[in-house]
Amino acid sequence: MLTLLTYPSAFGLFSASPFCVKTALMLQKSGQTWQRSDILDPRKMPHQKLPVLRTPERLVPDSDLIRDWLEQQGADFDAGLSDVEKAQSRALIRMAEEHLYFHIVLDRWDNDEVWPILREMFFNSIPALIRKPASNAIRKSVLKGINAQGIGRFSLNERLDRVERDLEAISAYLWQSPFLLGERPTAADMSVGPMLAAMRATPVETPLTRRIKQDNLLNTYVDRMEQAVPLS
Ligand SMILES: N[C@@H](CCC(=O)N[C@@H](CS)C(=O)NCC(=O)O)C(=O)O
Structure with a gap:
């Protein structure tokens, strides 16, 4: 299963980080099965930032790179756009x-x-x-x-x-x-x-x-x- 490494919920939001929320929305829309894992200290992450997606093969850092990865698996977030x-x-x-x-x-x-x-x-x-x-x-x-x-x-x-x-x-x-x-x-x-x-x-x-x-x-x-x- 995919795991979204994210900052915890805060201020009534899924995460304090809008980039983590973006990625959660993309995961949800992609139809993939995923879970969250909350992290407070990103220093061991590839870019020392969150979000990061843990896939069966590797850690994918950066919400845009995660988007690319999901699109490579078949997601299309911009279906029908010119x-x-x-x-x-x-x-x-x-x-x-x-x-x-x-x-x-x-x-x-x-x-x-x-x-x-x-x-x-x-x-x-x-x-x-x-x-x-x-x-x-x-x-x-x-x-x-x-x-x-x-x-x-x-x-x-x-x-x-x-x-x-x-x-x-x-x-x-x-x-x-x-x-x-x-x-x-x-x-x-x-x-x-x-x-x-x-x-x-x-x-x-x-x-x-x-x-x-x-x-x-x-x-x-x-x-x-x-x-x-x-x-x-
Ligand atoms: N370009 C990155 C930006 C991610 C980002 O800026 N994350 C912030 C939280 S909103 C972070 O982890 N900051 C920790 C730090 O800079 O030490 C993305 O799209 O994922």
Whole structure:
């Protein structure tokens, strides 16, 4: 049986990681039999990140490589889409995973109200005595990474403006159809849906959580996506 190595459930979601949720949705849609195995420390994984799929032959890291692997086994997440729609799908996925994602990371890790919640959730396996200094060091390195990536260098207002433009682009699709590229969820929804769900689920109210919750189109889309491919 396939095993999805994933971060545990958090904030009412299948996983704290939208990439793990994406992969769970793909596994579910692929019709493969699979199970989850929760991991908190990804350092022994091939990319030192999660998700990872354990197949009978090997560990497959990275949600996109896992998608490729599932497609090699016969899954087709974009059935019926034209070449142009597949190109739009690729752009939507990149926008969600290479841009929106980093705003979620900042919303979670750079917020002093969220931090104690994250610390207890992700680092409770670290002995209590060293939990604070060890987790503070990890927090610092995550924020350093976001600064190196570049998103961390914008002011809050600049960040919100960048996010807004992406959300407007997503909304333009959703005015046309219940899912991004039509009547049924496709690969783009499996990236964008979990990313918006993660944005909404940060356990303290922030401009980003409010932005999704107060937007009927986006809010109902997140719910629709969760109902379309239920994850137990
Ligand atoms: N490109 C990867 C991204 C996965 C990713 O960024 N995972 C994060 C959690 S959301 C992670 O494991 N981070 C641990 C780390 O960077 O140390 C994918 O699509 O799977």
